[in-house]
Amino acid sequence: MSVASLAGTGRFFRSELLLIFGRRRNWLGLAILAVVPVIIAVAAKVNAPGEDEGGFFGGITTNGLFVALAALSVELGFFLPLAISTIAGDAVAGEANQGTLRYLLTVPVHRTRLIAVKFAALVVFAATAVLTVVGTGMIAGLLLFGGGKMTLLSGTEIGFWGGLGRVAMVSGYAAVCLSALAAIGLFVSTLTEQPIGAGIAVLILYIVSQILDTIPQLSAIGPYLPTHYWFAFGDLLRDPVSFNSAGPGLLSAGIYTLIFTTAAWARFATKDVTS
Amino acid sequence: MGSMTKNKALRWAVPIGVVAVVSAVAGFSQLASAQPDLPKRSASQLLMDLEQARLDPLSGTIVQRADLGLPPMPGASSELSSMISGTHTLRIWYGGQDKVRLALLGTLGESDVIRNGKDLWIWSSQQNKATHYDVPADSKPSFTDPKELPKTPQEAADAILGALDPTTVVSTGGQVKVAGRPAYELILAPRDRASLVGSVRLAIDGDKHVPLRVQVFSKNAASPAFEVGFQQISFDKPGEEHFQFKPPAGVQNVPGKEDKEEEPGRRELEPKIVGTGWTSVLTAKVDVKKEAPGLLGSLGTQASGSWGTGRVISSKLFSVLITDDGRLFAGAVAPEKLYEVASK
Structure with a gap:
């Protein structure tokens, strides 16, 4: 790739980001994402969860970082x-x-570059969305409850910075999972000229995958569903870190991303652009 | 232009190729794991291997599956009581008789049982609770699971070998691979056809002779009704840090003595065994008011007969009957057999 075309790609990428982050409706969407952790933090402050309450919500009062994890899991x-x-x-x-x-x-x-840039921008958006949730959660949590030691799922306590590292790993994992969904969305988007229809179709795919995953009789296909390992980020909060489910989760997300970005690329190359 | 479109249509080969490669790799890895080649060993040699096997320090991941035909237990997947149905993953660290850690992995939770010398801790992340028990330093590790299901292959094999008597046909199966290790298979089948158990298959490590997997098949079933086995195992000595447990600040820290003293009436309800071998039935007196709202309340169905009325749980491997007048019958038999015992 020549310097000129590289610069062109960079320019195109920037304009693509501007397209996503320059829109007021997308800002509104991010703002809604940011409201949930604040609600969780305030609710926990007003009405503290009981001592016997476990999970992320139970941990909030002892460490503000749990607001971020609770918000992300919600x-x-x-x-x-x-x-x-x-x-x-x-x-x-x-x-x-x-x-x-x-x-x-x-x-x-x-057209190849167009698809690549579109996907790269979607990955940036996925990471931004996760950081919005986790970031506001951490700020709200630390302001209201302070930091300190973090109790992992295995019952081990680690220091604040270690806890921050774990939250960062969880955020990365969530962003990878969401990027795989973005790849599916990109492909669906090349099939139609109706953006709302494409968006709804992807959301329906997501929900159907979630529902199929909860049906015990279909447990054989569970591991192949795109959303099966999404909540495996709990593995990253064990001591020592487990990749029992998180490993297959990353692999699954990688495979889905590869299949659907290349499918989007194949579809877009042969698509007649008339409008 | 025609060839251009054709070339571009060829691009579909890429995503399709990815799908093909992924499924091929997945299929091949299953195929490749089916070809171990160990020297032949007879059933009795294997039984002896098992008896003499010393459990070396190890660590690994255990997958337990129960397909007993029971509905899933309400509650979180990381709770110990959820283990009677579905699939569960445990991590184990074994450093010797008095150094054991078992972790039951739930989606966003974990339950740990940690034995270190005379300390036994049970930690539940869902309940945010750490319970401490004192164990005599020389006693065998006892995992006070509410359902008393064997959780490690060694535990399960010991339990089955203890029950071995002339009622059992012992034979060898083919060679299998468990956790990537070649293993022998030992098959135990009840002679008494009234038992719900069809056979029990033990996979015994070809090198270390420790049980790697135990599968319990119900009669006429192709897939195991209960299975516990290693998914991954390492015979390196696990580090000391895995056996250290300090209850985190701000959690309930309960000394685990009281629930035994709480029920003094328990002593007189000594259970009895009726019959022998695989079809023996355990009978006991229970406090119906205390037990009924628990497990039976959620799983049992109403039943009645010449023996009275009560609730019965019928699974692929065992049945449990609790009569309304406080008698409990349980065994690896069909409910009819329990009714028979109950009406005597």
């Missing part, structure tokens, strides 16, 4: 996938719908 169930589905569904279909895709392709942008 939002990973719906709000985060909703945000990713909407943005990913919009990626290609949105431009086709507004008629800007045609212009984008007349400025000679290679």
Whole structure:
């Protein structure tokens, strides 16, 4: 790749980020993501969970970092996938719908590069969404409850910075899982010119995958579902860190990402762009 | 232009190729794990190997599956009582008789049993509770599981070998691979066809002679109703840090003595065994008011007969009957056999 085209890709990537982060509705979405941890922190302050309450919610009063984990475990169930589905569904279909895709392709942008940049921007958005949740959770939690030692799931206490490291690992894991959903969304987005339809389709895929995963009779297919390992981030909070489920989780997310980014690339290359 | 579109259509080969490669790798790894080649050993040699095997320090991951035909237990997946149904993963560190740590991994929780010398800790992250028991330093590790299901292959094998008597057909199966290690298979089958148990299969490590997996099949079933086995095992001595447990600040820290003293009436309810071998039935007197709202209340169904009325749990491997007048019958037999014993 020549220097000129590299610079072109960089410019294109920046404009893509501007497209996502410049929109007021996306800011509103991030703001909604940020509200949940604040609600959790305030609720725990007003009405402290009992001593026998375990899990992340029980840990909040002893360490503010748990607000971030509690918020992430709540939002990973719906709000985060909703945000990713909407943005990913919009990626290609949105431009086709507004008629800007045609212009984008007349400025000679290679279609392969277009898909690559679109996906890279989605990964940045996924990471930003997770950081929004975790970041506000940490700030709200530390302000209201302070930091200190963190009790891991195995009952071991680690220091504050160690705890911060674990939260960072959990955030990374969640971002990888959401990026896989973004890849599926990108592919769906190349199939249609209706951004809202694409977004809803991805969200439905996510929900169906979650439902199938809870049916005991279908437990054989469970490990192949895209969302099966999403909550395996608990593995990263054990002592020592376990990769029993988190390992397959990363592998599963990687495979889904590879399949659907290449499928989006194949589909987009053969797509007739008429609008 | 025609060839251009054709070339571009070829791009679909990439995602399809990824899917093909992934499924091929997954399929091959299953195929490749089926070919161990160990010198032949007879059933009695294997039994002796088992008896003489010294459990060296080890660590690993154990997967336990129960498909007893019972509904899943309410509650979190990391609670010990949830182990009677579904699939569970445990991590084990074994440093010797008096240094054991078992961790039951739930999705966002964990229960640990840690034995270190005379200290026994039970930790539950869901309940945010650490319970401490004192054990005499020389006693065998006892895991006070509410359901008393064997959790390590060694424990399970010991329990089964203890029950071995002339009622059992012992034979060898093929060679298998468990946790990537070649293993012998020993098959125990009850002679008495009235038992719900079809066979018990033990996979015995080809090198270390320790049990790597125990599977219990119910009659006429192709897949095990209960299975506990290593998924991954290492015979390196686990570090001392795994056996250190200090209850975290701010959790309930309960000395685990009181619940035994709490029920003085328990002593007179000594259980009895009726019959022998695989179809023996355990009978006991229970306090119906105390037991009924628990396990039976959630799993049992109403039943009645010449023996009276009560609740019965019927699973693929065992049945339990609790009559309303406080008698308990349990065994690896069909409920009809329990009714028979109850009406005597």
